[in-house]
Amino acid sequence: MPDKRQPVVELVHLSRTFEQRGMLVKAVDDVTLAVNEGEVVCLVGESGCGKTTTGKMIAGLIRPSGGEIRYNGQDIWRMDAAQFRKYRMAVQLIHQDPYASLNPAHSVFRILSAPLLEHKIASNPQAARDRVRELLMMVDLTPPDDFLDKYPHQLSGGQRQRVSVARALTVVPSVIVADEAVSMVDVSIRVSLLNTLRKLKERLGVTYVFITHDLAVAKHFAWEGRVAVMYLGRMVEVAHTPQLVNHPQHPYTQALLSAIPEPDPRITRTKERVQLRSLDVPSLLNLPPGCSFHPRCPRFEAGLCDVMVPELMEVGTATRVACHVVTREAAHALRDGHTTSLPPAAP
Amino acid sequence: MTKTVLEVKNLWVEYPARRGVVQAVRGVSFDLCQGETLAFIGESGSGKTTLGLALVRLLPKSARVRQGNILFYQNGRVQDVLALSQEDLRQFRWRDCAMVFQGAQNSFNPVLRVESQFYDTARAHGMTGTAHVKQRAIDLLRMVQLDPNRVFRSFPHELSGGMRQRVLIALGLLLQPQVIILDEPTTALDILTQRSIIEVLRKLKKELDFSLIFISHDLSLAAELADRVATVYAGTIVEIGGVYDIFERARHPYTQALTHSVPTVTGDLRDLTSIPGSPPDLIVLPPGCAFHPRCPFATQRCKEQEPPLEPVGEGQFAACWNWREAMNKT
Ligand SMILES: Nc1ncnc2c1ncn2[C@@H]1O[C@H](COP(=O)(O)OP(=O)(O)O)[C@@H](O)[C@H]1O
Ligand SMILES: Nc1ncnc2c1ncn2[C@@H]1O[C@H](COP(=O)(O)OP(=O)(O)O)[C@@H](O)[C@H]1O
Ligand SMILES: [Mg+2]
Ligand SMILES: [Mg+2]
Numbered sequence: 042m043p044d045k046r047q048p049v050v051e052l053v054h055l056s057r058t059f060e061q062r063g064m065l066v067k068a069v070d071d072v073t074l075a076v077n078e079g080e081v082v083c084l085v086g087e088s089g090c091g092k093t094t095t096g097k098m099i100a101g102l103i104r105p106s107g108g109e110i111r112y113n114g115q116d117i118w119r120m121d122a123a124q125f126r127k128y129r130m131a132v133q134l135i136h137q138d139p140y141a142s143l144n145p146a147h148s149v150f151r152i153l154s155a156p157l158l159e160h161k162i163a164s165n166p167q168a169a170r171d172r173v174r175e176l177l178m179m180v181d182l183t184p185p186d187d188f189l190d191k192y193p194h195q196l197s198g199g200q201r202q203r204v205s206v207a208r209a210l211t212v213v214p215s216v217i218v219a220d221e222a223v224s225m226v227d228v229s230i231r232v233s234l235l236n237t238l239r240k241l242k243e244r245l246g247v248t249y250v251f252i253t254h255d256l257a258v259a260k261h262f263a264w265e266g267r268v269a270v271m272y273l274g275r276m277v278e279v280a281h282t283p284q285l286v287n288h289p290q291h292p293y294t295q296a297l298l299s300a301i302p303e304p305d306p307r308i309t310r311t312k313e314r315v316q317l318r319s320l321d322v323p324s325l326l327n328l329p330p331g332c333s334f335h336p337r338c339p340r341f342e343a344g345l346c347d348v349m350v351p352e353l354m355e356v357g358t359a360t361r362v363a364c365h366v367v368t369r370e371a372a373h374a375l376r377d378g379h380t381t382s383l384p385p386a387a388p
Numbered sequence: 389m390t391k392t393v394l395e396v397k398n399l400w401v402e403y404p405a406r407r408g409v410v411q412a413v414r415g416v417s418f419d420l421c422q423g424e425t426l427a428f429i430g431e432s433g434s435g436k437t438t439l440g441l442a443l444v445r446l447l448p449k450s451a452r453v454r455q456g457n458i459l460f461y462q463n464g465r466v467q468d469v470l471a472l473s474q475e476d477l478r479q480f481r482w483r484d485c486a487m488v489f490q491g492a493q494n495s496f497n498p499v500l501r502v503e504s505q506f507y508d509t510a511r512a513h514g515m516t517g518t519a520h521v522k523q524r525a526i527d528l529l530r531m532v533q534l535d536p537n538r539v540f541r542s543f544p545h546e547l548s549g550g551m552r553q554r555v556l557i558a559l560g561l562l563l564q565p566q567v568i569i570l571d572e573p574t575t576a577l578d579i580l581t582q583r584s585i586i587e588v589l590r591k592l593k594k595e596l597d598f599s600l601i602f603i604s605h606d607l608s609l610a611a612e613l614a615d616r617v618a619t620v621y622a623g624t625i626v627e628i629g630g631v632y633d634i635f636e637r638a639r640h641p642y643t644q645a646l647t648h649s650v651p652t653v654t655g656d657l658r659d660l661t662s663i664p665g666s667p668p669d670l671i672v673l674p675p676g677c678a679f680h681p682r683c684p685f686a687t688q689r690c691k692e693q694e695p696p697l698e699p700v701g702e703g704q705f706a707a708c709w710n711w712r713e714a715m716n717k718t
Contacts, residue, residue, distance in 0.1 A: 087578040087579060087580070088578055197666040197667075199666060200666070227431045227432060227605075227666075227667060228431060228605065228607075228646065228649050228650055229431055229645065229646060229649055229662075229663035229667065229682075230662070230663065230666060231649065231662075232649050232660045232661065232662035232663075233662035233663075233664070235660075236662060254578075254579075256653050257650070257651040257652060257653040258651060260651060260653055260657070261651040261657065261660065264657050283656075286653055286654075296580065297579055297580070298653060298654075300579050300580050300582070300583035301579055301583075301608075301653050302574075302582060302583070302586060302606070302608035302609060302611065302612050303608055303611060303652045303653060303654060304606075304607040304608045304611050304635075304647065304650040304651075304652060305611055305635060305652050306611040306612070306631050306632055306635050307632075307635075307636075308611075308652055308654050308655070309608060309611045309612050310611075310612065312654065314583070317580065320533075320550075320580065320581070320584055321548075322548075322578075322580075
């Protein structure tokens with residue numbers, strides 16, 4: 042069970058505000074989540090819900106405006122310079138767009154050998170060359186000698202993304218934050234890229250924070266891990282992946298899953314849909330009071346949901362949900378002596 | 389669904405480029421029936437948009453239609469789209485066949501209100517009477533689940549991406565075309581917005597009598613809406629057939645791999661197929677079947693001769709020399 046492992050990275054009441062049109066908006070609001078060693082945690086949600094901002098905070102690239110990121114128990118923004126530098130190496134971010142993140146003027150060999158030499162991971166050019174070959178094989182760019190002298194524009198999108206992964210691996214990270222890392226890759230090669238990433242988890246024991254807007258990809262990548270669903274900057278549900286996709290608890294998760302068009306006509310044409318009360322997504326500049334989802338939520342209760350912001354609460358083993366109605370029902374079920382496992386999800 | 393409204397025969401489109409000639413559409417033939425929804429699926433760069441643009445003759449100047457026929461049937465009349473005069477073409481484009489472009493929701497004229505877009509389009513195509521146009525526009529906006537009171541007088545930037553996409557669909561239907569082509573209508577939109585567009589299209593199809601062609605790299609959209617599906621690879625249709633046949637009994641190895649490469653969110657984990665190699669370069673195509681370098685069933689013949697579409701089932705056609713072997717192995 043992942044729960045017995047040590048947390049590597051902890052997000053503790055993590056928040057981040059930005060200024061937009063002269064106003065402060067909360068792009069990430071009070072997110073608490075422990076990522077255990079060797080675990081895969083997916084952050085999912087629609088665009089603008091705060092996934093990238095959370096990922097950048099985890100990678101130490103932007104500073105939280107509230108709360109903490111802890112690495113092996115230590116607040117990363119209270120580390121001394123040397124510790125922080127180590128942290129920045131231990132946690133590597135892979136971006137969505139390999140075009141933007143690879144220097145077009147450098148060969149694959151140079152892209153990969155530079156960090157090896159800079160951080161003295163390889164002591165001399167020959168050692169660097171050997172290590173670059175190993176890294177290329179690890180990301181399934183084989184035979185490696187075919188790729189050493191290529192420039193980014195000579196590679197396909199999928200190959201470029203593999204080079205980005207190899208570069209992240211140069212500094213032997215313990216955590217990889219992959220932000221929409223497969224979203225721009227053609228579907229026919231997406232699976233093999235996902236397989237490569239999964240293999241690294243097994244072989245190197247890396248911990249993944251895998252960010253995606255695509256719940257089906259999250260499910261495929263993190264079946265043994267967990268999924269955290271975000272909505273307008275807040276985490277609304279966290280659960281083990283099979284539980285989350287088969288028995289979603291939060292009305293937003295239910296709506297999202299039921300709305301997803303599926304690449305299978307029989308499944309997609311017979312899926313039950315959760316009807317929302319409104320299609321409009323509120324702006325961060327003008328969030329509704331109480332639960333941000335209440336104006337759209339089919340289970341909305343006046344006087345409750347539009348008044349109090351729901352906290353994430355345990356509603357079963359390893360499932361946490363931020364919804365007044367769901368937590369109340371779970372508490373009742375428990376009191377009435379029903380099974381302590383989760384109530385079946387509404388369709 | 390027997391009346392043919394559109395017939396495309398052996399269409400070839402290319403773009404001259406510095407490195408050589410991009411063969412974007414290679415010998416595409418298909419029919420579209422009255423009231424039918426036909427989806428073109430395939431990965432980016434496979435020539436789908438070029439095909440759509442060719443159908444309404446809106447290709448960029450640099451493109452060349454090397455060969456082919458596009459025949460449009462209406463009230464017992466046939467129009468040869470490639471032979472239409474500029475004036476006839478203008479009429480054809482909105483009255484007979486309208487196209488909503490890929491990413492068009494981001495290319496609205498920012499200074500025109502939604503109402504002006506409707507009035508201008510109507511005027512340009514001889515649809516007269518402001519009251520009449522307004523009434524039709526309002527009806528259409530309602531049909532695409534927009535509040536006409538709010539949307540009609542809005543500027544594009546006041547609407548979300550999903551709302552703009554729905555405005556464009558309504559606009560496309562203004563002159564009651566027989567055929568509407570939607571290029572990637574849900575790409576880059578959030579799930580809940582995609583869902584609303586899909587439901588809108590489903591409803592429109594029920595209420596109005598038009599044929600729909602849509603183009604998408606997203607197989608889910610085809611699974612949701614299509615009656616028939618055509619798989620496009622390297623500028624050509626490699627398989628075409630009924631939606632259930634394509635998703636459940638695909639005969640072409642590429643269609644098989646493609647439909648097994650995307651995960652579903654419902655149900656337990658299923659095994660996904662990965663396709664080795666990368667999509668081809670349309671300037672230097674592999675000889676023979678363009679898919680052969682990535683195909684697990686490729687034989688010597690595949691490296692030499694490009695296979696034609698041949699019947700592989702009821703209303704289903706695939707372009708593969710070895711479809712029987714592929715069928716038995718899956
Ligand atoms: N540098 C920034 N300045 C202002 N607003 C920002 C900045 N970065 C992100 N945001 C805002 O924060 C919110 C969350 O963005 P992001 O984390 O990129 O979401 P996601 O990755 O889920 O799409 C959005 O409203 C976005 O506009
Ligand atoms: N205006 C153009 N000039 C040159 N090449 C083009 C042009 N438009 C598209 N292409 C090329 O034609 C091929 C097919 O493109 P496109 O029709 O856009 O495919 P799809 O819509 O399937 O992504 C691609 O190789 C693309 O680079
Ligand atoms: Mg993002
Ligand atoms: Mg396109």
